[in-house]
Amino acid sequence: xxxxxxxxxxxxxxxxxxxxxxxxxxxxxxxxxxxxxxxxxxxxxxxxxxxxxxxxxxxxxxxxxxxxxxxxxxxxxxxxxxxxxxxxxxxxxxxxxxxxxxxxxxxxxxxxxxxxxxxxxxxxxxxxxxxxxxxxxxxxxxxxxxxxxxxxxxxxxxxxxxxxxxxxxxxxxxxxxxxxxxxxxxxxxxxxxxxxxxxxxxxxxxxxxxxxxxxxxxxxxxxxxxxxxxxxxxxxxxxxxxxxxxxxxxxxxxxxxxxxxxxxxxxxxxxxxxxxxxxxxxxxxxxxxxxxxxxxxxxxxxxxxxxxxxxxxxxxxxxxxxxxxxxxxxxxxxxxxxxxxxxxxxxxxxxxxxxxxxxxxxxxxxxxxxxxxxxxxxxxxxxxxxxxxxxxxxxxxxxxxxxxxxxxxxxxxxxxxxxxxxxxxxxxxxxxxxxxxxxxxxxxxxxxxxxxxxxxxxxxxxxxxxxx
Amino acid sequence: xxxxxxxxxxxxxxxxxxxxxxxxxxxxxxxxxxxxxxxxxxxxxxxxxxxxxxxxxxxxxxxxxxxxxxxxxxxxxxxxxxxxxxxxxxxxxxxxxxxxxxxxxxxxxxxxxxxxxxxxxxxxxxxxxxxxxxxxxxxxxxxxxxxxxxxxxxxxxxxxxxxxxxxxxxxxxxxxxxxxxxxxxxxxxxxxxxxxxxxxxxxxxxxxxxxxxxxxxxxxxxxxxxxxxxxxxxxxxxxxxxxxxxxxxxxxxxxxxxxxxxxxxxxxxxxxxxxxxxxxxxxxxxxxxxxxxxxxxxxxxxxxxxxxxxxxxxxxxxxxxxxxxxxxxxxxxxxxxxxxxxxxxxxxxxxxxxxxxxxxxxxxxxxxxxxxxxxxxxxxxxxxxxxxxxxxxxxxxxxxxxxxxxxxxxxxxxxxxxxxxxxxxxxxxxxxxxxxxxxxxxx
Numbered sequence: 001x002x003x004x005x006x007x008x009x010x011x012x013x014x015x016x017x018x019x020x021x022x023x024x025x026x027x028x029x030x031x032x033x034x035x036x037x038x039x040x041x042x043x044x045x046x047x048x049x050x051x052x053x054x055x056x057x058x059x060x061x062x063x064x065x066x067x068x069x070x071x072x073x074x075x076x077x078x079x080x081x082x083x084x085x086x087x088x089x090x091x092x093x094x095x096x097x098x099x100x101x102x103x104x105x106x107x108x109x110x111x112x113x114x115x116x117x118x119x120x121x122x123x124x125x126x127x128x129x130x131x132x133x134x135x136x137x138x139x140x141x142x143x144x145x146x147x148x149x150x151x152x153x154x155x156x157x158x159x160x161x162x163x164x165x166x167x168x169x170x171x172x173x174x175x176x177x178x179x180x181x182x183x184x185x186x187x188x189x190x191x192x193x194x195x196x197x198x199x200x201x202x203x204x205x206x207x208x209x210x211x212x213x214x215x216x217x218x219x220x221x222x223x224x225x226x227x228x229x230x231x232x233x234x235x236x237x238x239x240x241x242x243x244x245x246x247x248x249x250x251x252x253x254x255x256x257x258x259x260x261x262x263x264x265x266x267x268x269x270x271x272x273x274x275x276x277x278x279x280x281x282x283x284x285x286x287x288x289x290x291x292x293x294x295x296x297x298x299x300x301x302x303x304x305x306x307x308x309x310x311x312x313x314x315x316x317x318x319x320x321x322x323x324x325x326x327x328x329x330x331x332x333x334x335x336x337x338x339x340x341x342x343x344x345x346x347x348x349x350x351x352x353x354x355x356x357x358x359x360x361x362x363x364x365x366x367x368x369x370x371x372x373x374x375x376x377x378x379x380x381x382x383x384x385x386x387x388x389x390x391x392x393x394x395x396x397x398x399x400x401x402x403x404x405x406x407x408x409x410x411x412x413x414x415x416x417x418x419x420x421x422x423x424x425x426x427x428x429x430x431x432x433x434x435x436x437x438x439x440x441x442x443x444x445x446x447x448x449x450x451x452x453x454x455x456x457x458x459x460x461x462x463x464x465x466x467x468x
Numbered sequence: 469x470x471x472x473x474x475x476x477x478x479x480x481x482x483x484x485x486x487x488x489x490x491x492x493x494x495x496x497x498x499x500x501x502x503x504x505x506x507x508x509x510x511x512x513x514x515x516x517x518x519x520x521x522x523x524x525x526x527x528x529x530x531x532x533x534x535x536x537x538x539x540x541x542x543x544x545x546x547x548x549x550x551x552x553x554x555x556x557x558x559x560x561x562x563x564x565x566x567x568x569x570x571x572x573x574x575x576x577x578x579x580x581x582x583x584x585x586x587x588x589x590x591x592x593x594x595x596x597x598x599x600x601x602x603x604x605x606x607x608x609x610x611x612x613x614x615x616x617x618x619x620x621x622x623x624x625x626x627x628x629x630x631x632x633x634x635x636x637x638x639x640x641x642x643x644x645x646x647x648x649x650x651x652x653x654x655x656x657x658x659x660x661x662x663x664x665x666x667x668x669x670x671x672x673x674x675x676x677x678x679x680x681x682x683x684x685x686x687x688x689x690x691x692x693x694x695x696x697x698x699x700x701x702x703x704x705x706x707x708x709x710x711x712x713x714x715x716x717x718x719x720x721x722x723x724x725x726x727x728x729x730x731x732x733x734x735x736x737x738x739x740x741x742x743x744x745x746x747x748x749x750x751x752x753x754x755x756x757x758x759x760x761x762x763x764x765x766x767x768x769x770x771x772x773x774x775x776x777x778x779x780x781x782x783x784x785x786x787x788x789x790x791x792x793x794x795x796x797x798x799x800x801x802x803x804x805x806x807x808x809x810x811x812x813x814x815x816x817x818x819x820x821x822x823x824x825x826x827x828x829x830x831x832x833x834x835x836x837x838x839x840x841x842x843x844x845x846x847x848x849x850x851x852x853x854x855x856x857x858x859x860x861x862x863x864x865x866x867x868x869x870x871x872x873x874x875x876x877x878x879x880x881x882x883x884x885x886x887x888x889x890x891x892x893x894x895x896x897x898x899x900x901x902x903x904x905x906x907x908x909x910x911x
Contacts, residue, residue: 258898265905269888281892282899296892296899379897382831404715440719444746449828451732451746455715 022163024199029150029161030102032134032201033193034060036071036123037106038094048396049364053095059152059189060099060123061204062133063238067125069099070238072191072206073114075121078356080114080250082376091356091393093244097123101131102159113242117252117324118176118229119206122241134193136231137200141179143171147228149183149205151192162188168228176233176321180208183226194228203228246357252324254351256287259319261310262299270299272336276309277301278319284375285385292346294335301341302334323348360393361423363430366441366456367399368392370412372423381411381446388421389413389446404456407447414444433458491661496605496617498663501554501588502529503607504536505614506561506575506655508546513811513818514842516849520547526608526656527551527575528665530692532586534559534577537692538655539670540566543573544806551577553587554615565695568805569703570639571670572688573655574695590657593664595684598625598643606647606669606680608656620647620678627681628764635671636805639771641764642681643667649680658682703774704799705824706782707737708744710770712763716749727751727787728760728769734828742797745788752785774802809841810875814882815904816847817854821871830859837861837894838874852891852902859894 039053046052060071076093097109107125114121141147145168153160164183172178185207194203208225242250259278267275277299283289294300300308303322310316323331326348333346352375360371370390377383377391392410395402412420415429433441443454504527511520525542529535536551543549549561559582561575577587602622610616624644629637645658649672658667667682694701709732717725727749733739750758754776758769776782776799784795807821819838820826827835837859843849854860860868863881868874881889886906893900 258900260900263903265888265903266890266901269890269903279901281901297901382897440715442716442719449831450709452709452711453716453729453731453747455719457718 021199025148025150025163025195026161028134028195028199028201029163029193031131032062033150033152033161034062034069034099034101035152035159035189036060036069036075036097036099036109038075038097040090040094041092042090046397048362048367048369048394048399056094057154057189059191061193062129062131063234064133065128067109067127067129068112068133068238068241069109069123069125070204070234071121071123073116073119073121074190075123076111076114076244079116079354079376080244080357081252081254081351082354082374082379083351099123099125102161111244113244115237115242115250117321118233118237119227120204120229120234120237134201136234137196137202138232138235139196139200139202139230140232141168141203141228141230143168143179145179146197147181147202148195148197148199149181149192149226150195151188151190151205153188157187178208179203179228179230180225181205181228182224183207184224185226201231203230204234205229246359247353248357249350249353252351253326253348254288255323255346255348256284256289257294258282258284259300259310259316261312261315263311270336271339272299275311276307277336278308278310278316288346288348292333292344295337297337299336300333301336302332304331304333324351355391355393359423361390361427361430362394365430365434366401366458367396368401368406369394370423370426373411381409383411383446387411388419390420390423390426392445400456400458400460401454403460404454406443406445406454406456411446412443413446413451414442416442492603492605492619495659495661495663496607499528499590499605499607499657499659499665500615500617502590503527503554503615503656504529504538505552505609506536506538506542507550507552508543509548509550510545511547512545513809514844516811516813516816516818516842516844516847518811518813524609524612524652525654526652526669528607528655528657528668529553529577529587529589530592530665531589534561534579534584534587535564535692535696536561536575536577537668537688538573538575539668540568540571540573541670542655543575544568549575551575552614557582557584559584565699565701567691567695567701569701569802570637570683570687570691572668572683572691572695574692590659590663590665592685592689593660593662593666595625595643595666595686598622598660598666598684600625603661604645604647604666605659606645606649606653606656606682607659608653608669610648610650610652612652618648620645620680623679626764628767637683637767639767639774640683640687641767642671643684645680645682646678647680648678649682653680702778703802704776704778704780705738705802706773706776706797706799707734707739708732708750708773709734710760710766712760712766713749714761717761725749726757726759728758728766730786734824736834738797738800742784742795744784744786744795744797747788749787750784751787751792754783773799803835807839808871810838810871810878812849812878812882814885815849815878816844817849818842819860819871819874822859832859832894836867836869838868838871840893848904849902852904853900854891854893854902855895857895858900858902860891861894861899862892864889 036058042052058071060069063070093111098106099109100106109123109125112122112124147166149164149166151162153162166181168179170180190207192205194205196202205226205228208227257280262275262277262279264275280298281296308319331346333344335342354376355374358372358374362369371393390412395406395408418429441456506525506527509522527536527538543563551559551561559577561577564574564576566573606618623646627642627644649669653669656669657665660666666685668688669682671681673679711729711731713729716729730748733744760766778801781796781798803824807823809820811818818841820841822835840858863877888906889904891902
């Protein structure tokens with residue numbers, strides 16, 4: 001009888017403990033997790049003045065008491081530096097952001113910045129929150145670590161929390177190890193909080209971005225994987241979050257080369273003692289590597305004391321991340337050329353911005369927008385690095401410029417007789433021409449491999465009336 | 469009375485129809501016997517591997533001794549050309565010359581081998597006198613159906629097309645017709661009701677209906693004469709890119725302005741050397757006034773410039789900044805449209821010389837190197853990471869400046885298959901090293 005009652009007592013305690021742990025987790029989630037609603041501008045060819053927007057949702061975590069919220073970098077997908085720029089993502093940061101804790105009122109927030117290398121972004125509440133921020137534990141993770149993941153279901157499921165137990169199934173041994181688990185992101189906002197079995201928050205989780213290989217075949221990883229970002233790797237970012245500003249580089253460092261792995265066969269060919277190192281195949285103009293005198297064919301053996309090894313393309317990420325995250329402006333580099341080893345101290349610079357950080361001028365009179373030329377545009381358009389001009393980033397459908405034959409992607413070289421190097425020149429010239437009420441504006445553009453003149457009729461409706 | 473008038477009308481219409489039909493049949497009779505069903509066997513290389521394919525096209529005999537006009541895209545790369553005449557006799561033909569810029573080719577029937585003394589031939593008409601609405605007949609082998617005829621009208625006499633990819637026609641406008649033109653009709657004649665060849669059928673818009681295009685006979689005739697005389701067409705290159713002045717007139721409020729606008733000057737070209745600038749208005753060439761208000765007038769001026777003797781000095785009169793001035797330009801030979809190829813089956817690679825057109829479209833700094841146009845899967849080139857579109861710049865320490873350099877190096881290197889060879893490639897905006905690994909059997 002006593003044994004039975006002891007057994008029942010233990011069972012009840014166990015059940016209660018289980019209930020308490022789930023309830024504890026839910027309570028922590030309610031305290032620190034938010035639903036984020038924001039608007040993403042669309043790349044529209046319609047009216048320049050009234051951009052279309054699309055409402056989207058994400059989950060976030062309150063990480064400090066001043067209202068800083070951590071979320072996924074998918075909140076603003078445009079690449080900030082020229083190496084990861086894309087022309088097909090929304091051009092502007094998210095707008096009309098508001099957040100709410102579960103079942104709470106909506107509160108306004110603003111976009112702070114993001115770090116694409118770790119896949120995270122920050123927003124901040126306009127007013128200090130009443131809720132307390134999360135206190136992460138700095139425990140390490142490893143394959144086999146048991147965790148409890150909390151994510152937010154989407155509006156179809158009343159934004160309830162989805163709580164699951166998961167084991168870390170795999171680790172990618174890259175510069176910053178990536179901890180993976182199998183996890184379906186459907187019906188959730190993707191981003192979430194991770195607890196250990198002692199119910200301490202130890203990481204955040206998001207759909208894995210580790211699956212693309214950078215070789216020619218672009219093999220995409222299968223879906224269904226999520227990645228843990230240990231709290232210990234987030235502390236520095238939370239303390240000093242990246243801040244977005246037009247024209248301000250991301251403070252990631254830049255080397256200025258394209259590279260490929262040194263395979264054993266290549267090492268044999270070059271007479272290199274082993275297959276360590278990374279082979280430079282391109283040195284970009286006006287880059288730190290160019291200034292340091294590096295050339296295609298050089299093999300970089302060490303960077304900041306770190307020995308480099310890359311047998312396949314994905315191994316190059318190690319070096320790439322080493323450079324990007326390097327704190328100092330100067331770095332010791334050891335390279336090999338024609339049988340000799342050289343030691344240099346390289347001056348690194350901030351990585352050039354992408355077109356998304358470039359300033360833009362909108363002209364609603366003629367119906368187009370133009371941006372300063374950034375390195376990603378120069379590379380994608382195969383322009384000379386010394387080319388001067390502006391890039392046409394938007395053309396309003398059936399606007400005066402569109403009717404005259406101006407296209408997105410054209411490089412604007414001149415307006416009337418004015419050579420264009422800076423946006424201010426374009427702005428001033430357009431203002432003057434509008435004041436003078438000119439009938440035609442002449443643009444000289446590069447369209448594809450050729451140049452041409454485009455004559456914009458500023459009053460097309462008047463001309464058509466005359467022709468009748 | 470009414471009935472009588474109606475009766476007269478009926479008779480007239482019937483008679484008219486019979487007359488029209490007679491005329492058509494007569495016209496057909498002038499050209500049909502000269503129609504040729506062409507079956508070239510083409511050889512092409514992909515990734516160093518030879519492939520053969522038989523295609524079908526059409527042509528028309530233009531002389532009693534067996535010269536045949538067809539399209540360049542029918543006859544290019546042909547190693548064997550079989551022709552079936554209207555009489556159903558089979559005759560082989562030789563390719564005399566090709567002109568990719570106008571898509572015209574000339575063949576010669578081997579009458580001796582076929583034991584034929586002479587063959588019926590058609591005459592060219594004057595394509596400049598064509599009118600929209602005029603009835604025409606397209607003859608040829610649509611979808612391989614030899615000796616077919618379709619009828620329609622001239623829908624346009626001056627259709628202009630911008631160059632798009634491989635579809636280029638800088639020197640001619642097109643006759644547009646709604647006579648059915650299908651694949652297989654290429655190279656066949658477009659014939660008027662006088663039985664004269666007024667065009668060579670070459671293109672059709674497949675997603676539309678009744679939109680066929682022929683090269684005007686006045687252009688064809690000149691090209692054919694040159695090919696028969698010299699085996700090719702020599703043209704001059706200036707490096708000037710032209711634009712019509714319709715909008716420029718409005719922009720400058722000068723409705724009476726004549727000339728053609730320079731929209732671009734190619735780098736390292738005779739025009740650049742001579743000092744031309746975008747924005748110049750050319751008003752005369754060697755004393756002959758030039759004018760292109762609409763874009764349909766551009767091909768004539770391009771033809772005029774291309775027709776300048778190669779290496780000659782030409783006097784251009786231009787307007788710049790409100791002032792007139794002369795510029796002397798020395799022409800150079802116009803490069804090929806389609807470059808020569810070389811194929812390396814041992815490496816599984818096919819390469820092509822870089823023509824000025826490739827240089828422009830790929831936005832290269834120069835024409836140095838060779839363009840990779842095919843890589844065989846699983847081959848040494850494939851394993852080395854070489855792709856179609858790469859430009860080979862060096863092999864080991866040796867520069868590859870032109871196709872013959874690659875050819876020489878390749879033939880030398882395949883004699884030592886155990887050795888590794890490093891290629892330096894330009895791929896888009898990036899460079900890449902690719903190692904052709906030697907056959908290390910011991911490894």
